[in-house]
Amino acid sequence: MDIKVDHYVVLDLPSGKEGAKLSEKDISKAYKKKALELHLDKRPDDPNAHLNFQKLKTSYEVLKDEKARKLFDDLLRVKREKIQRQSQQDSKRRKMMSDLDARECAAIAPDASDLARQEEERIARKLKEEIARIRAMLSNKVPTATNPSQKETHAKAKASTEVKGSSVDKEKVLKVSWEKIGEDSTAQRLRELFSEFGEVEDVVIKCSKKKGSALVVMSSKDAAKAVCGNVLGNLLNPLLIVHLQPTVQSTMPSSFFNAEKDREPEGPSLSNLVGAGYQKFEDSVLEKKR
Numbered sequence: 001m002d003i004k005v006d007h008y009v010v011l012d013l014p015s016g017k018e019g020a021k022l023s024e025k026d027i028s029k030a031y032k033k034k035a036l037e038l039h040l041d042k043r044p045d046d047p048n049a050h051l052n053f054q055k056l057k058t059s060y061e062v063l064k065d066e067k068a069r070k071l072f073d074d075l076l077r078v079k080r081e082k083i084q085r086q087s088q089q090d091s092k093r094r095k096m097m098s099d100l101d102a103r104e105c106a107a108i109a110p111d112a113s114d115l116a117r118q119e120e121e122r123i124a125r126k127l128k129e130e131i132a133r134i135r136a137m138l139s140n141k142v143p144t145a146t147n148p149s150q151k152e153t154h155a156k157a158k159a160s161t162e163v164k165g166s167s168v169d170k171e172k173v174l175k176v177s178w179e180k181i182g183e184d185s186t187a188q189r190l191r192e193l194f195s196e197f198g199e200v201e202d203v204v205i206k207c208s209k210k211k212g213s214a215l216v217v218m219s220s221k222d223a224a225k226a227v228c229g230n231v232l233g234n235l236l237n238p239l240l241i242v243h244l245q246p247t248v249q250s251t252m253p254s255s256f257f258n259a260e261k262d263r264e265p266e267g268p269s270l271s272n273l274v275g276a277g278y279q280k281f282e283d284s285v286l287e288k289k290r
Helices: 024-038 049-064 066-108 112-140 148-164 187-194 221-228 254-263 276-289
Strands: 173-179 200-207 211-218 240-243
Touching: 024 049, 049 066, 173 221, 187 200, 187 211, 211 221, 221 240
Parallel strands: none
Antiparallel strands: 173 211, 173 240, 200 211
């Protein structure tokens, strides 16, 4: 008989500790019930009927014998203890592996104190940069304009200060104005146009919604005069260019200019002439003097 067979199970009885507590009467009753179920007369077509009935009878004989049953119970007990030990070992092994993984993760993971220190250093560095920025802003005394109107006001004030200063020769400064039609004039565009007549030292733009204006500082008085004798910009919307401080001084008596003014048709004054118009006016005055 195979020692791996559980004789209690063959008789449909509970095995293990509960099987060891069964009486001989319980075993005989279970055998009779199972024998009726596996009897050869009830299984004429089963080729294994005889073998199954023999196994049932053998299991009954083992359990009915006191010495054989005790040995069989001991065998079951040893098997249970072995399974229990293996289970405990597996549990210990799993716990050991889990502890090992936890230690490895703890060794790889950064220390919480290091993370806190790095965060503190990062915030302190950012704060230091902001303090340096604020100090630089206060030392330069640059107003922090938050809208275009404030920026425009600051630009106008700066331009006025530069022009009115004693370091700038007003005779080299030209006042330029134009209507805001189509493409607007920029400082770079004005610099490119005026540089054809001489070096441009500075360009300050002052604009409104409908009209644009600028102050252009030339490198010399001759360059400023040369610009005023030419037409610049778009012919449909030319640039109106005049000296910030007129340099032309006339030796003729004022009565001559008053008489000439009476004979001239109404039109723009000398301060409003631009480009070719200004040249024609000069030519007419010279012709009348001759």
